[in-house]
Amino acid sequence: MSSATSQAPSVPAPGRTLPPAGQGGRPQTRKKASAAGRKSLGARWKRDRQMVLMMVPGLLFLLLFFYIPILGNVIAFQDYQPFLGILNSDWVGLQNFVDLYFDPDFWVALRNTLVLALWQLLLFFPVPLGLALIVDSLISTRIRRWFQSIVYLPHFLSWVLVIALFQQVLGGAGLVNNELRHLGLDAIPFMTNPDTFPLLATVQLVWKDAGWAMIIFLASLASIDGSLYEAAAADGAGRWRRMWHITLPGLRSIIILLLILRIGDILSVGFEQFLLQHDAVGPGASEVLDTFTYFAGVVGGGWSMGAAAGLAKGVVGAFLIFAANKVAHNLGEPGIFSKKAG
Amino acid sequence: MATQTIVRKPSGPQRAGRRRTGRGSSGLTFNPKRPAWKEPASPLYQAIKAVVLGLITLSIVLPILLVVSTSLADDQQLVQAGGFVLWPTHPTLASYQAIFSGQFMFRALGVSAVVTAVGTVLALFVTITMAYATSRPVLFGRPVLLLVLFTLLFAPGLIPMFLMVKQLGLLDTLWSLILPGIFGAFNFVVMRSFFMNIPQELIESARIDGAGDFKILWKIVLPLSKAVVAVVGLFYAVGFWNAFFNAMLYINDQTKFPVQLVLRNYVVQGGGLADQLGIATTPPPQSMQMAIVVVALLPILLVYPFLQKHFNKGVITGAIKG
Numbered sequence: 001m002s003s004a005t006s007q008a009p010s011v012p013a014p015g016r017t018l019p020p021a022g023q024g025g026r027p028q029t030r031k032k033a034s035a036a037g038r039k040s041l042g043a044r045w046k047r048d049r050q051m052v053l054m055m056v057p058g059l060l061f062l063l064l065f066f067y068i069p070i071l072g073n074v075i076a077f078q079d080y081q082p083f084l085g086i087l088n089s090d091w092v093g094l095q096n097f098v099d100l101y102f103d104p105d106f107w108v109a110l111r112n113t114l115v116l117a118l119w120q121l122l123l124f125f126p127v128p129l130g131l132a133l134i135v136d137s138l139i140s141t142r143i144r145r146w147f148q149s150i151v152y153l154p155h156f157l158s159w160v161l162v163i164a165l166f167q168q169v170l171g172g173a174g175l176v177n178n179e180l181r182h183l184g185l186d187a188i189p190f191m192t193n194p195d196t197f198p199l200l201a202t203v204q205l206v207w208k209d210a211g212w213a214m215i216i217f218l219a220s221l222a223s224i225d226g227s228l229y230e231a232a233a234a235d236g237a238g239r240w241r242r243m244w245h246i247t248l249p250g251l252r253s254i255i256i257l258l259l260i261l262r263i264g265d266i267l268s269v270g271f272e273q274f275l276l277q278h279d280a281v282g283p284g285a286s287e288v289l290d291t292f293t294y295f296a297g298v299v300g301g302g303w304s305m306g307a308a309a310g311l312a313k314g315v316v317g318a319f320l321i322f323a324a325n326k327v328a329h330n331l332g333e334p335g336i337f338s339k340k341a342g
Numbered sequence: 343m344a345t346q347t348i349v350r351k352p353s354g355p356q357r358a359g360r361r362r363t364g365r366g367s368s369g370l371t372f373n374p375k376r377p378a379w380k381e382p383a384s385p386l387y388q389a390i391k392a393v394v395l396g397l398i399t400l401s402i403v404l405p406i407l408l409v410v411s412t413s414l415a416d417d418q419q420l421v422q423a424g425g426f427v428l429w430p431t432h433p434t435l436a437s438y439q440a441i442f443s444g445q446f447m448f449r450a451l452g453v454s455a456v457v458t459a460v461g462t463v464l465a466l467f468v469t470i471t472m473a474y475a476t477s478r479p480v481l482f483g484r485p486v487l488l489l490v491l492f493t494l495l496f497a498p499g500l501i502p503m504f505l506m507v508k509q510l511g512l513l514d515t516l517w518s519l520i521l522p523g524i525f526g527a528f529n530f531v532v533m534r535s536f537f538m539n540i541p542q543e544l545i546e547s548a549r550i551d552g553a554g555d556f557k558i559l560w561k562i563v564l565p566l567s568k569a570v571v572a573v574v575g576l577f578y579a580v581g582f583w584n585a586f587f588n589a590m591l592y593i594n595d596q597t598k599f600p601v602q603l604v605l606r607n608y609v610v611q612g613g614g615l616a617d618q619l620g621i622a623t624t625p626p627p628q629s630m631q632m633a634i635v636v637v638a639l640l641p642i643l644l645v646y647p648f649l650q651k652h653f654n655k656g657v658i659t660g661a662i663k664g
Contacts, residue, residue: 051480054555058525061524073502143395150403151398157642161638165406168631175408229377276606303501
């Protein structure tokens with residue numbers, strides 16, 4: 001918002017000398033008006049009614065598919081029965097959360113979620129950074145373009161497609177195991193071994209999204225002042241010294257920001273990826289909080305308990321993101337909300 | 343080090359070049375040639391880089407090539423190669439004819455196409471109007487913006503969403519695949535920050551000429567925003583095409599399955615292909631599975647160049663950086 005309003009004073013305000021059809025100016029007149037006393041609601045409505053009308057479709061969407069469903073979370077405190085509906089189901093207080101606490105499956109799901117998040121943090125997070133450094137060091141524009149076109153592509157493939165491709169290559173009847181059998185070796189159950197599943201899942205994520213995640217680092221790299229490198233080179237700094245003293249400090253902001261955001265979002269490790277491999281690997285390794293909600297609630301018919309799990313995750317997750325944003329602010333980084341709002 | 347002269351010479355143009363691309367654009371296109379201050383590339387690093395980039399490229403290109411080739415390969419070559427081929431020697435469309443010989447796959451393709459087309463148009467409408475209406479300080483602009491941004495922080499959850507869709511009577515209709523996806527906060531943010539950078543003077547002068555906000559949006563703002571509309575539209579389209587879970591959740595009727603759900607049921611889960619597709623004679627199941635994969639993949643490959651063209655313009659990164 002600030003950038004829009006800050007432009008205002010530089011433009012001469014047309015003010016009230018407008019012809020009637022003009023309905024008064026936009027932000028400019030508002031600025032002026034607020035100095036002389038705020039415009040009345042009626043005048044603003046008259047001026048802005050078309051804009052307000054434009055908000056209606058979006059607001060309708062938010063109401064139907066965001067805010068009312070949020071209220072629907074009250075079934076987490078009920079013994080919800082579909083045939084009774086929300087209005088007639090019995091209230092049970094925190095019973096569903098107590099049940100959740102004593103449900104071993106829930107703890108398995110929570111553990112898997114945290115384990116996968118840790119793997120993602122250790123294995124996924126550094127890859128785009130490394131890739132961006134390599135790509136940034138490429139001199140040939142043509143190679144850069146080609147490489148970028150190729151590594152961004154998997155981001156746009158659906159998880160179903162990604163898993164299908166992995167199956168064709170690494171699955172039991174896939175390319176690699178076919179070759180192994182040809183050579184008289186035993187097949188390796190890449191896709192079905194629960195013990196190695198976190199590694200497999202992280203590799204899948206790297207394959208799909210590491211290239212795309214690189215884009216934000218590349219943008220930051222491009223905004224580092226080139227004369228810094230030049231001066232350092234003139235002073236005799238080699239390529240590693242330049243990377244250590246210029247590149248990495250230049251990326252510090254964005255690295256901290258992304259890291260904090262990732263930690264704030266630690267309860268979300270992905271959903272479709274794990275749902276799709278639920279049968280092949282078994283819930284012991286692939287059940288995460290989101291799939292637990294689905295299987296307990298929709299498949300198992302435990303609507304209230306599923307909603308309780310979803311609500312607990314949502315509230316803790318929102319709190320974590322909020323806290324992470326605070327930490328980012330305290331470290332002097334812009335954080336996510338101030339940015340998106342600005 | 344007294345290298346003043348050496349440094350000075352390249353400094354002007356190089357600096358300008360780097361700066362220019364650093365602004366706005368995501369910097370994906372700078373660096374026409376090696377800056378003078380950079381030491382010549384060491385062969386070792388060059389080799390390591392080449393190997394790393396080559397392996398990454400292969401890991402992405404090979405599986406796709408493998409799937410496309412195998413779907414096109416004829417029986418004989420498949421049997422000889424043991425199930426997979428990297429290049430079809432006698433390309434044939436037999437497996438495509440097979441999967442499309444029943445009604446099932448045709449319908450799935452139709453469902454996906456309708457959902458993608460209708461969904462993208464509606465999504466663009468809702469996103470553009472909302473983004474424009476909150477891009478300037480207007481009545482209710484601030485609270486509405488906060489209502490939108492709150493969606494970034496919290497999700498209503500899967501079960502309440504299901505109950506809502508059910509309550510609206512959308513279960514087992516294509517609307518259940520369309521309506522919940524017609525507004526995305528991220529796309530909204532991208533669109534809005536683009537609108538906010540449009541010079542106010544343009545809008546102001548149109549107002550003086552008596553244009554209302556609808557007219558301004560349609561005649562002035564949108565023609566200036568073709569790039570961002572294209573990118574956001576393609577993002578929505580890819581999202582609708584790729585969605586599978588909402589179909590699994592909301593659709594029971596097999597005739598309303600989208601392609602992704604078919605892919606999941608008959609390739610990932612390995613369901614009985616021939617029975618379900620209503621096909622009498624079958625080519626090897628492998629190449630039919632591959633053909634389904636290709637049907638899901640092809641539209642993405644086709645729109646990807648258009649999508650990719652816009653990455654260089656910094657439409658996306660510009661918004662991310664605020």
